[in-house]
Amino acid sequence: MDLDDTPDQAAYRAQVRTWLEQNKSAAPILQGPGALEDEAEILAARRAWQGKLAEGGLAGVTWPTEFGGQGLGPIEQVICNQEIARAGVPGILDAIGVGMLGPTIIAHGADEQKSRYLGPMLHGDEVWCQLFSEPAAGSDLAAVQARARLQDDGSWRLSGQKVWTTNAQFASYGLLLARTDADVPKHKGLTMFIVPMDAAGVTVRGLRQISGEAEFNEVFFDDVSLEPGSVVGGVGNGWGTALTTLMFERVTIGLGGEGMGYSSTRFAAAIAADPEARRDPEVRHRLGEITSELLGVRFTGYRTLTALSKGQIPGPEAGLAKVTIVSNAIKAGDLIADIEGPDALEPSSAWSYMISFLPGLKSAGGTEEILRNTIGERVLGLPPEPRLDKGIPFSELRSKEGAAA
Amino acid sequence: MNLALSDEQVFLREAARGALSRFKTLEAAREALENEGALPDLWPTACEAGWPGLLIDEQHGGAGLDAFDAMLVLSECGRVIAGIALLGHLPATAILNDSPGGSPVLADLASGERRAAYLPVSPPNDLGEGWTADPAHGARRAPAPTATAAGDGVSVSVSGELAFVPDAPGADVLVGVAILDGRPVGVCIDASADGVTVERVTRYDATRSLGHVSLKDAPATLLDAPEEALAGAWYLAQSLLAAESLGSVEVALDVSVEYAKERHTFGRAIGSYQAVKHGLTEVLRQLENGRSLLYYAGWARDGAPGEFPLAASAARSVAGRALDEASRTMISVHGGIGATWEHDAPLFFRRAQLSRRLLGGTGLATDRVAGELFLQADAA
Numbered sequence: 001m002d003l004d005d006t007p008d009q010a011a012y013r014a015q016v017r018t019w020l021e022q023n024k025s026a027a028p029i030l031q032g033p034g035a036l037e038d039e040a041e042i043l044a045a046r047r048a049w050q051g052k053l054a055e056g057g058l059a060g061v062t063w064p065t066e067f068g069g070q071g072l073g074p075i076e077q078v079i080c081n082q083e084i085a086r087a088g089v090p091g092i093l094d095a096i097g098v099g100m101l102g103p104t105i106i107a108h109g110a111d112e113q114k115s116r117y118l119g120p121m122l123h124g125d126e127v128w129c130q131l132f133s134e135p136a137a138g139s140d141l142a143a144v145q146a147r148a149r150l151q152d153d154g155s156w157r158l159s160g161q162k163v164w165t166t167n168a169q170f171a172s173y174g175l176l177l178a179r180t181d182a183d184v185p186k187h188k189g190l191t192m193f194i195v196p197m198d199a200a201g202v203t204v205r206g207l208r209q210i211s212g213e214a215e216f217n218e219v220f221f222d223d224v225s226l227e228p229g230s231v232v233g234g235v236g237n238g239w240g241t242a243l244t245t246l247m248f249e250r251v252t253i254g255l256g257g258e259g260m261g262y263s264s265t266r267f268a269a270a271i272a273a274d275p276e277a278r279r280d281p282e283v284r285h286r287l288g289e290i291t292s293e294l295l296g297v298r299f300t301g302y303r304t305l306t307a308l309s310k311g312q313i314p315g316p317e318a319g320l321a322k323v324t325i326v327s328n329a330i331k332a333g334d335l336i337a338d339i340e341g342p343d344a345l346e347p348s349s350a351w352s353y354m355i356s357f358l359p360g361l362k363s364a365g366g367t368e369e370i371l372r373n374t375i376g377e378r379v380l381g382l383p384p385e386p387r388l389d390k391g392i393p394f395s396e397l398r399s400k401e402g403a404a405a
Numbered sequence: 406m407n408l409a410l411s412d413e414q415v416f417l418r419e420a421a422r423g424a425l426s427r428f429k430t431l432e433a434a435r436e437a438l439e440n441e442g443a444l445p446d447l448w449p450t451a452c453e454a455g456w457p458g459l460l461i462d463e464q465h466g467g468a469g470l471d472a473f474d475a476m477l478v479l480s481e482c483g484r485v486i487a488g489i490a491l492l493g494h495l496p497a498t499a500i501l502n503d504s505p506g507g508s509p510v511l512a513d514l515a516s517g518e519r520r521a522a523y524l525p526v527s528p529p530n531d532l533g534e535g536w537t538a539d540p541a542h543g544a545r546r547a548p549a550p551t552a553t554a555a556g557d558g559v560s561v562s563v564s565g566e567l568a569f570v571p572d573a574p575g576a577d578v579l580v581g582v583a584i585l586d587g588r589p590v591g592v593c594i595d596a597s598a599d600g601v602t603v604e605r606v607t608r609y610d611a612t613r614s615l616g617h618v619s620l621k622d623a624p625a626t627l628l629d630a631p632e633e634a635l636a637g638a639w640y641l642a643q644s645l646l647a648a649e650s651l652g653s654v655e656v657a658l659d660v661s662v663e664y665a666k667e668r669h670t671f672g673r674a675i676g677s678y679q680a681v682k683h684g685l686t687e688v689l690r691q692l693e694n695g696r697s698l699l700y701y702a703g704w705a706r707d708g709a710p711g712e713f714p715l716a717a718s719a720a721r722s723v724a725g726r727a728l729d730e731a732s733r734t735m736i737s738v739h740g741g742i743g744a745t746w747e748h749d750a751p752l753f754f755r756r757a758q759l760s761r762r763l764l765g766g767t768g769l770a771t772d773r774v775a776g777e778l779f780l781q782a783d784a785a
Contacts, residue, residue, distance in 0.1 A: 001473060001704055003406055075406065268778030269785065278779050279532065281772070288771035289726075291778055292719040296694035299701045302408040309406070320690045372686040373679065380662050380685055382676035 003302065005079070012072070013079050019056045020087040026052055027089035043170055046093040050124030058084065059092045060102070060122045067106060067118045074251065074308040096166060097121045097128035100248040101175045104192075108233030108241050113194065117173065131162040131176035131195065131219060132242060138164075138363070139370040141177070142187045142239060143394075146221060148178040150235075154228035156193065158221045164364070168204045168217035171197050175245070177238050182395040189394055190238030193230045200224065211347075211356035249365060250318050251308070262329035262354075263298075264291035270336055270350075277339045286335050290328045297321045319371040326368070330358045408700050410477075417474055421481035424454050430485040430612075434752045437611035444612060447489045451517060456491060458515030460499050465507070466515035467498070472641055473703025476648035480699075483652025486752055488612035490520055492645055493572025496638040497521035497580035500591050503634035508593060508626070510578055522573045522596075524581025524618060525764050526551045526589075528636035528714075531776035536582055536589050539765060541568035541617060552620055554583035554592060554627075561585060562600070562622040563592050569763055571642075573616030574605040582635045583625070591628030591635055598624050610755040613763075633710065640717035642764055644702040647717070647724035650760055651699065654692045654724070657731040657753045661685060661738045675738070684734050691727035698723055715777040718770040725767030728757040 005013055028045035029035050036042045053059045054068065061077040063069020070076070084091050092098055102121050105113055120126035137143040146160025158178060168174065174195045181189035197204070201224040206214030233241035268291055277283045300321045307313075333355040337344040344351050362368050376382045389397055410418070428445045436443035451457055459475045461467025468474075475495050482489050494514070498521060501508045513519040527537050536551045552565025563583045573579065579594040579601070594601060600623035603616040662685055665676030675681050698720035705716040732754040736743035743750040761767045 001408055001411070001700065002708065003408070003704060005406070009406075264778060265781065265785075268775065269782040271775075272779040272782035278775075284772050284775040285768065287778070288718075288722060288774040292698070292722040292771065292774050293694055295701065295715070295719045295774075296697045296723055299408065299697035300693065302406060303697060303700065305406055306408045310409075320686075320693055323690060324694055369679070369683070372683045375689065376676070376682035376686045380658075380676075380682075380689060382662065382665060382682050382685065383674045385677050385679065386673065 009075060009079060012076055013083060016058060016080055016083045017087075019058065020083055020089065023052060023056060024087050024089050027087075030090055043093075046090060047124040047127070049090060050092045050094065053084075053092055054123045059124075060098055063098075063102065063118075063122070064106065067102075067114060068122045075305060078305060093124050094121065094127045094167070095252070096130055099252045100245050101128045101130060103248045104175065104241060104245045105232060107244050108192070108237075110229070110232075112229065113232065117194070120172075126172035127167055127170055129165050129168045129171035129174045129197070129219075130245070131165060131168075131174040132245070133164045134161060135163055139367050141242065142190065143397075144177050144179055144190065146176065146178045147182075148180050148191060148193060148226065150180070156226040156228075156230060158193070158195065158224045158226055160221050162219045162221075163207070163216070165204075165217045165219050166215060168197065168219050169206065173197060174219070175232065177242050179394065180235055180238075183393050184236075185391050186389060186394040186397060187239045188236060190242070191235045192232040192238045192241040193226055194232060195221075195224070195226060195230070199226075209356065209360060211353050213353075247313065251313075262294065262325050262332070264294040267291060267294075267332040267336070271339065274339060283335065283339065286331070290331050290335065293324050293328045297324050300324075319366060319375060322365065323368055323371060326358060326361050329354065330362075333358060408704070414474060414477060417470075418477045418481060420454065421456075421478050422484070424450050425481055425485050425487055428485075428487070430487045431749050431752060434486045434488075434610075434612045435746060435749075441607065441611060444488055447487055448517065448520065451489050451491065456489075457494055457498070457517035457520070460495055461502050461511055461515040465502065465511040467502070467511075471703070472644060472706040473699070475641075476644055476699055476703055479645045479649040480652035480655075483649035483654075483756075484656045486612055486653065486756055488614060490522070490572035490576070490614065492642065492649065493522035493570065493576065493614075494520055495645060496523035496525075496642045497578070499641050500580050500628065500630050500634055500638045501593065503637070504591060504628040504630040506629045508628070510593070514578070519577040520572075520575065521578040521580055522570060522576035522616075523638055523642060524552070524567050524570055524573075524579055525639060525642055526567075526582040526635075527639055527765050527769065528589075530773060531780050536584060538565070538567050539569055539763075541566070550584075552581065552583040552592075554585040554590060554625065555622075559627050561590075561592065561625050561627050563594060563620045563625045564600075564622055565620050567618040567620075569606065569608075569615050570603075570618045571763065572614050573603045573618050574614050576603070579618065580628075580638075582638075585627075589632055589635055591630040592625040593628055594620070594623050594625045600624070608759055610752075610759040612756070613759055615763075637706070637710075637713065639764075640702075640713050641706070643717040643721040643770055644699070644706075646760060646764055647695065647702070647720035648699055650724040650728040650757070651692060651695050653753055653756055654688065654695070654727045654731040657728075657735045657750075658685065658688045658692060660749070661688070661731075661735045665738055681738060685738070688727070688731045688734050691723065691730055695720060695723040695727045715774060715781075718773040718777065721764075721770035722767055722774055725757075725761045725770070728753070729761060732757040 057070050060069035061072050061080050065071040134144050148156045148158045176193045176195045179189050180191040201222040203220040205218045207216045208214045271277050336351050377384050433443050458467030459470050463469040514521050538551045552563050554561040554563045582589050583592045600621045602619040606615045668675050702716040702720045705712040735750040742748050
């Protein structure tokens with residue numbers, strides 16, 4: 001049992017560190033003195049930086065070399081992330097594209113799709129967004145209603161609405177899950193599409209969150225035309241394709257861990273600076289409980305990495321770490337606000353954004369309730385709840401749901 | 406990076422599970438609540454398996470293994486609520502093993518021919534509190550000063566009161582920390598010497614052997630263990646108790662899950678209801694989180710000794726809460742019968758409630774986590 005790099009990993013780390021030292025002056029400054037403020041400027045600078053990272057081999061570390069990646073494993077991806085964080089420079093702009101959507105296209109896409117889209121995605125020239133969730137299809141993702149209909153000329157017409165779409169406001173393409181057959185059970189009538197975000201009939205609208213910022217979008221599709229060859233992974237196979245994306249999402253979350261900044265070290269440092277708070281038994285007790293659990297998550301991450309490096313795919317239990325991170329970050333924000341008082345809630349406070357962001361994060365990437373269902377069933381082997389939707393054509397389902405209510 | 410059990414560790418765990426399965430420990434734990442003599446003597450089994458010498462170097466007759474291996478064995482003991490005197494013995498042997506001058510008793514302790522008990526003393530924290538021991542009573546159980554030593558040379562005399570010392574009754578040797586001229590020193594005391602009194606105390610969980618130790622000018626051998634080794638024994642004890650607790654959580658969860666699959670109400674298994682399912686998943690969450698911290702503690706003792714206090718305290722804090730949650734969930738999933746002597750759940754509950762109050766209690770460990778992180782922040 002050890003946490004040290006193997007000689008190969010140490011050599012890779014040194015190589016990444018050297019590259020970053022030589023190139024970090026080109027990285028955009030996003031915080032502190034000299035930080036960029038104009039949104040368009042930030043975006044352009046981050047695109048350019050992603051391109052630079054890609055040229056240096058620091059983007060798409062796990063992608064196969066034939067698509068511009070490094071063909072390395074998850075451990076090297078983590079080493080790369082650690083070194084980028086250590087250098088104090090931003091990572092890639094399009095983590096969703098490179099981390100989840102690109103790997104989905106690599107797994108299920110046609111050769112023409114791979115050669116057309118993967119290169120610009122990796123270099124940040126074309127940013128991607130994930131168009132899966134809908135107002136009435138979140139936890140129950142297979143209930144999507146966005147409808148794509150095949151035309152005589154082989155093209156498709158798409159109508160519907162997506163939501164919680166990060167980066168949609170500047171994305172070039174989206175990977176979209178749509179219903180193509182409503183007369184079969186809901187998991188079977190789905191198809192995955194590539195959608196150009198500048199197509200006629202696509203409307204993107206920012207969705208403001210508790211903090212007042214709009215990081216997510218709603219996206220509306222009004223009779224949008226999709227060219228033949230837009231389908232990824234075959235008509236009717238959309239659910240299987242989506243599961244691939246979600247598997248890569250779990251890997252990304254599993255490797256991200258404290259990358260969200262909700263770390264025991266950071267919370268403790270905030271309170272350590274207050275000489276009275278750090279002596280207060282109640283503060284110490286609350287902080288000790290919170291940070292114990294967050295420290296556990298750090299080592300759960302190492303366990304996940306060990307599994308990955310042995311070729312095992314992390315199971316749904318990685319979701320438990322997300323529950324632990326979110327619930328303890330919420331408690332940490334609460335504790336810090338108790339100590340600092342109303343000033344902690346001001347936009348100028350270092351904690352206001354986090355406090356506002358976390359209630360929504362409970363539902364992101366699978367709600368806590370759904371995660372507990374999934375883990376209870378797949379890990380503990382508990383029986384599922386009875387379902388009303390098994391084997392029923394999607395078109396009949398909605399009337400049945402209405403009757404049950 | 407490799408945070409997984411080695412083949413040898415898997416073998417050690419399986420061998421421990423096999424050895425302990427020969428005893429009806431749960432039945433004995435229940436019967437012992439009314440008849441202390443009902444507990445099987447598991448020490449010969451421990452000796453046969455080589456557990457007393459786990460942390461003693463091979464040159465002194467031990468196995469020379471590390472803390473994580475010891476934690477694996479304790480975890481197996483926790484699974485079956487076995488009362489084996491390892492929680493007291495192993496930290497004591499760690500102090501002696503880390504004393505360069507050695508000790509003539511090490512070989513006997515490695516074979517298990519003689520048994521040691523560790524006198525638990527909590528090292529100073531970030532607030533500068535001194536070395537403290539658990540008091541027997543008192544409001545909020547404020548820590549008591551530890552024993553003091555007097556004299557010069559290798560032989561000293563030690564005085565002090567140490568309450569709820571694990572495995573003290575019947576121990577041949579007591580090993581702990583005393584304050585000599587304002588400095589902490591390791592001391593080794595023959596339990597049969599004049600001035601040593603061990604009063605057996607039983608509280609709530611009859612499988613847990615505890616003693617109030619009273620020392621009045623008791624003759625002791627001064628050990629040349631470094632201060633880190635004296636503090637390290639405390640954190641080792643915290644890690645071992647954490648491992649033992651999580652072993653109990655594993656079984657409490659397994660038994661609860663099996664019942665939730667079998668028991669039907671309103672035409673379906675109760676485990677299909679979210680209220681039950683989510684409660685069991687919460688136990689699994691705490692178990693997995695605690696297990697990760699056991700890896701942290703097991704790695705840190707040798708791999709990053711500066712972090713061992715943090716790692717061991719965090720493991721103890723999470724494991725203590727996990728066992729409380731697991732035993733309460735075990736009771737409620739089983740319904741009313743889970744709260745009776747017809748079922749094993751009360752044995753896990755008793756284990757949970759007493760364990761959480763020993764060795765400084767889960768609360769002191771939790772406080773230590775905050776304190777260690779403050780020290781890290783100061784150093785950054």
